[in-house]
Amino acid sequence: MTEPVILVGVDGGGTRCRARARQLDGTLIGECVTGTANLLAGVETALSNIVAAVTGALEAGGLGAADLNRCLVGMGLAGANIPELADRFLASSLPFRRTALEMDGWIACRGAHPGGNGAIAILGTGTAYVANIGGRFITIGGWGFHVGDQASGAWLGHQALRQSLLAFDGIIAATPLSDAILAHFDNKPDAMVAFGKTALPRDYGEFAPLVLDRADAGDPIATAIVDEAVGDIEASLRRLASLGADRISLFGGLAPRYAPRLSPAISAMIVPPASDALEGALQLAATLLPKEAFA
Incomplete structure (x- = not known):
């Protein structure tokens, strides 16, 4: 019998990569933090740190690398808004069952405002701004250090x-x-x-x-x-x-x-987020579930 899939959320920024793994019933398996997963810093580096973070999250719950192919992974990565980098990354040897990729700001906005009509500002090593208006994501900034990232x-x-x-x-x-x-x-x-x-x-x-x-x-x-x-x-x-x-x-x-x-x-416009970027990434991972109905 095929083992059930695992939902994993990945938040990859300029300084660190975080992963959170959950069973389908919502039970937390584990979390892990590794180094940068900014695609602008190198696709190979990002891939290595992402795989290490997901593996670490699985190991925190008693699983391991052998379970990577059970994972439906929703990823929000810095630099994923650059099509050439996103295409190169997705063409890499990803060890996961299925992968959904979007820029890190989108998963943060998903987590912060599940109902939409909200926005976020990411103020870290880099900067980006995202609004979710009626289910449509609009991004401001996020163009990287060399030509953008003001106030980062x-x-x-x-x-x-x-x-x-x-x-x-x-x-x-x-x-x-x-x-x-x-x-x-x-x-x-x-x-x-x-x-x-x-x-x-x-x-x-x-x-x-x-x-x-x-x-x-x-x-x-x-x-x-x-x-x-x-x-x-x-x-x-x-x-x-x-x-x-x-x-x-x-x-x-x-x-x-x-x-x-x-x-x-x-x-006066600032409100606490409903949840964090990793929960937004897990929401993205869950969009892959219909494709796994046969599992």
Whole structure:
């Protein structure tokens, strides 16, 4: 007799990949966290971390790699909105029974607002905004670090490095933030340049908490960077509202740092999510069930 399928949700961002596995009756099997599953950081890397995360979630419930082919996997991955990357990923050797793929923002929106007519802002290593209006997903941003991701952790860190070099050259006044950034590189700008040649978004994002902490302390460079970031976030949230979203939820590691900085008018639109992105990914996985009616 064929063993029952397993529903698995995967949330793959720029810093980490999370997986949650459930039996068909909703019983939790387990969860696991691994490294980046951002397709922009490499399809092979993403695939490896996803398989490791799903395997780890199964092992947490006493199952294992032998059960991967029982899994119906709903995935929300950063970079999945780029068709060429999504096609390459889906053409890889995925060990699962069936797979449904969409961008990470969509699964987060599914989880946050199961009834639709809501929106989310993902504020983490990268940034993206998604609205679910009448069952139709509308995405703003999510274009990646090199051409987008304003206000992201990577953007904050990158801006901090740029401004610190301006301070080193005497173009702007040095501050505790620029001093701290330069000290991290042993006060050698060439070391910063070498860092930039290979740095990934998550590497720049490591400096984001420092920028926010210094802004809280009134550092002029940090304050200017964060003020610009908040302006970008609020512009995007106003756009979501104009599309018809009557409630907006904030996701991502930087959400708690940005929320208190939002204006009262914007804050009035913010509501807690109904559930997390992994539950949204599990909802996506469940859409694969009709195809398994024969199992």
